[in-house]
Amino acid sequence: MWQDVRIRQPWGVTASVKSAPDLARLKLAGNVTEKTPREAFEAGQAGVAGLRRVLRDHGIPDGRVSSSRLKLSSAYQYQDGVHKMVGCTCEAAFTVETGDLDGLQQLLIDVVDAGVNRVEGVEFDVTAKGELRAEARRAAVRAARAKAELYAEAAGVRLGEVVHIEDVNPDDPLPNERYRSHGAVSGHSDEDLAPGQIVVSAAVVLGFSLAGPRT
Missing domain, CATH: 3.30.110.170 (Protein of unknown function (DUF541), domain 1)
Structure with missing residues (x-):
């Protein structure tokens, strides 16, 4: 049984x-150092605006860009055996999605020219x-x-x-x-x-x- x-x-x-793949996901970051917090924030905001213009020129809408808030930190330099504060650093990180894989190399060149100083990763994916x-x-x-x-x-x-x-x-x-x-x-x-x-x-x-x- x-x-x-x-x-x-x-x-x-x-x-x-x-x-x-028909989609690329870029993880980007940029920072700028100025003498005062106000100057660092203004320079950081200008860098973000410049990057947005570059992305729009490549046909990437704002909806395909996710960014962190601007991060402000003290900047130090090692001089005469001690660390001395030399200003403030403003940093922003972005995740950008694009379907133009043929134009990916030129996009990376243009975002670096716009002030991005770290390309932390490029991931490929499919939309379907x-x-x-x-x-x-x-x-x-x-x-x-x-x-x-x-x-x-x-x-x-x-x-x-x-x-x-x-x-x-x-x-x-x-x-x-x-x-x-x-x-x-x-x-x-x-x-x-x-x-x-x-x-x-x-x-x-x-x-x-x-x-x-x-x-």
Whole structure:
């Protein structure tokens, strides 16, 4: 007689899809040092305004720019064995998104010319990540069913209905402890790390009932 058996540690299956990036995310920062706080703030505000003009010239609207508030700190210089205050430093950090990947190099040159003195990172992404994630989830479910059918056949039983389905975020830095990946649909290759490819992954845990022995 077949009984319902609860699986305490179900195995999971991952799947990935690849796409060329259509979005770049730039993390930029700039600072300026002047003798007084007022002068530092004014110079910082002027630098922000100049950067905004450069971004608009590149067709980047203000809505694609997120910036921190201006940060003011004391500036010191080491002279004659002691640290002496020489003024105030005003700093601002920005995150800029652009879809013009062909013009990215010129954009970086222009923002540096406008006063940005730190390019902290350039990340590539895709705007259709939701659609790609859905495609990866469908592929993960297909792979999980195929694997379950293979195990059921090898065990001499028939696969029944789905009794458990659980979505797992493969990008979560603290994954669900119940999830153990039993392999990926797309095997690892050097192409996974090739520039110009964004990999969007999905993972799923499926549980099936067993319908009885094969006849």
